[in-house]
Amino acid sequence: MSSAVTLTNGHAEQAQKKISTSNSMSTQDYVDLNKQYVAYTHAPIPIVLTEGRGARVKDLHGEEYIDFLAAFSVVNQGHCHPRIIAAMREQSEKLAICTSAFQNEWYPRLAKKMCDLLGFDRAAAMSSGSEAVELAMKIARRWGYRVKGIAPNQAKILTISNNYHGKTLAPLSASSFKSFRNDFGPFVPGVGSDVCGFPIRYNHAEDIQKAFEEHGSDICALIIESIQGYAGCIPAEVGYLEAVRELCTKHNVLYVADEIQTGFGRTGYLMAYKAAGIQPDLLVVGKALTGGMYPMSLVLGKDTAMTQIHPGEHSSTFAANPMGSAIAMTAVDVILEEKLPERSRRLGKVLLERLSALQSPAASIRATGRGLFCTLHIDPTESPARVTAERVGTLARQRRLIVVNAENRIRINPPLVIEENDLLKGIEILKSALEDCLTIGELKI
Numbered sequence: 001m002s003s004a005v006t007l008t009n010g011h012a013e014q015a016q017k018k019i020s021t022s023n024s025m026s027t028q029d030y031v032d033l034n035k036q037y038v039a040y041t042h043a044p045i046p047i048v049l050t051e052g053r054g055a056r057v058k059d060l061h062g063e064e065y066i067d068f069l070a071a072f073s074v075v076n077q078g079h080c081h082p083r084i085i086a087a088m089r090e091q092s093e094k095l096a097i098c099t100s101a102f103q104n105e106w107y108p109r110l111a112k113k114m115c116d117l118l119g120f121d122r123a124a125a126m127s128s129g130s131e132a133v134e135l136a137m138k139i140a141r142r143w144g145y146r147v148k149g150i151a152p153n154q155a156k157i158l159t160i161s162n163n164y165h166g167k168t169l170a171p172l173s174a175s176s177f178k179s180f181r182n183d184f185g186p187f188v189p190g191v192g193s194d195v196c197g198f199p200i201r202y203n204h205a206e207d208i209q210k211a212f213e214e215h216g217s218d219i220c221a222l223i224i225e226s227i228q229g230y231a232g233c234i235p236a237e238v239g240y241l242e243a244v245r246e247l248c249t250k251h252n253v254l255y256v257a258d259e260i261q262t263g264f265g266r267t268g269y270l271m272a273y274k275a276a277g278i279q280p281d282l283l284v285v286g287k288a289l290t291g292g293m294y295p296m297s298l299v300l301g302k303d304t305a306m307t308q309i310h311p312g313e314h315s316s317t318f319a320a321n322p323m324g325s326a327i328a329m330t331a332v333d334v335i336l337e338e339k340l341p342e343r344s345r346r347l348g349k350v351l352l353e354r355l356s357a358l359q360s361p362a363a364s365i366r367a368t369g370r371g372l373f374c375t376l377h378i379d380p381t382e383s384p385a386r387v388t389a390e391r392v393g394t395l396a397r398q399r400r401l402i403v404v405n406a407e408n409r410i411r412i413n414p415p416l417v418i419e420e421n422d423l424l425k426g427i428e429i430l431k432s433a434l435e436d437c438l439t440i441g442e443l444k445i
Contacts (some may be wrong), residue, residue, distance in 0.1 A: 296326070351423060
């Protein structure tokens with residue numbers, strides 16, 4: 001009997017012998033093990049990362065890279081921040097987890113800290129961003145039925161085209177990206193950017209106004225990214241979020257801010273919505289909440305919404321545990337005490353200015369973003385294409401810069417602690433990759 005995927009060139013037997021002593025395994029060994037045993041949820045780049053400090057990481061061979069990704073905005077505080085490690089180590093030796101049926105000494109303190117910091121009444125913990133988005137949807141629906149008075153099973157949750165709120169079923173239902181949705185239906189009803197019969201475009205408040213005027217009595221919530229991440233770090237235009245906030249208030253719709261990627265200083269503000277001077281009704285955060293040391297997310301909101309979920313109606317095994325909560329307390333302190341939002345705002349201006357200056361005779365280049373949350377868009381203007389995001393990304397990684405490309409985009413989100421010299425070096429690597437794509441032939445991706 002043959003297997004659909006097998007290890008090649010005799011690596012299977014060698015890899016099996018080396019598994020128990022990882023220091024004897026090669027990059028190819030890991031690539032082969034991945035092909036043989038790991039589900040195809042990702043297509044990992046063949047670089048095996050083994051260490052990280054600050055804004056630099058090392059691979060299996062000790063080669064050092066500048067990190068321009070921060071695990072998609074997870075390690076805003078930098079890799080392996082010593083204060084966060086100390087908090088994790090200390091709590092791991094006391095109590096890592098206890099069921100939420102009991103109290104622990106850290107979770108209520110974290111909830112108070114976050115509510116006081118961001119102006120909310122209550123918080124609820126989950127383990128991932130997708131889970132937190134799903135909880136926000138449940139809260140919004142319950143609020144819609146019991147407070148707003150929407151007819152049973154008629155509540156709609158409106159989202160924006162080209163959003164990214166996660167890939168579990170409910171956030172996927174909210175998405176308009178066909179590449180994520182193919183053959184995963186049927187989706188959760190009443191959720192999405194087209195639940196009113198037409199798409200809701202980002203930066204078009206008139207679309208939301210029309211949806212609310214025609215269907216507002218059945219809409220319980222609008223979930224929105226303050227800056228659209230997967231779509232290419234597209235910032236809200238001046239006045240857009242303020243107009244959305246006003247419309248939500250007028251039509252009694254919960255404004256749900258998804259700050260999973262953009263929170264904790266990433267865009268130059270503690271939360272990206274703060275640049276517009278508004279306050280959401282519900283807030284979803286995750287990623288940098290624990291500085292990459294523990295999976296944890298939070299939903300925050302006012303009493304009128306947060307008290308609609310009752311004991312036993314929502315829980316998650318690892319949510320609200322003392323370990324994650326202790327780590328988060330310190331991780332948030334690092335963000336505030338090291339003034340990382342201000343640092344992101346300052347360095348972000350340098351980053352966007354330098355990226356916007358990049359050019360190529362064989363592609364249209366543009367940069368979008370705010371703070372250290374940016375994307376380089378590369379659209380070839382010739383055929384066959386020599387300058388593409390995939391080729392530029394490949395060359396950049398070969399030159400020891402951690403970036404990820406998707407379609408025509410390269411995401412640029414370094415840790416907020418990155419030294420300015422490293423930021424400039426990384427930009428120079430991208431510049432040289434753009435130039436050298438013109439003369440280099442086929443690249444091994």
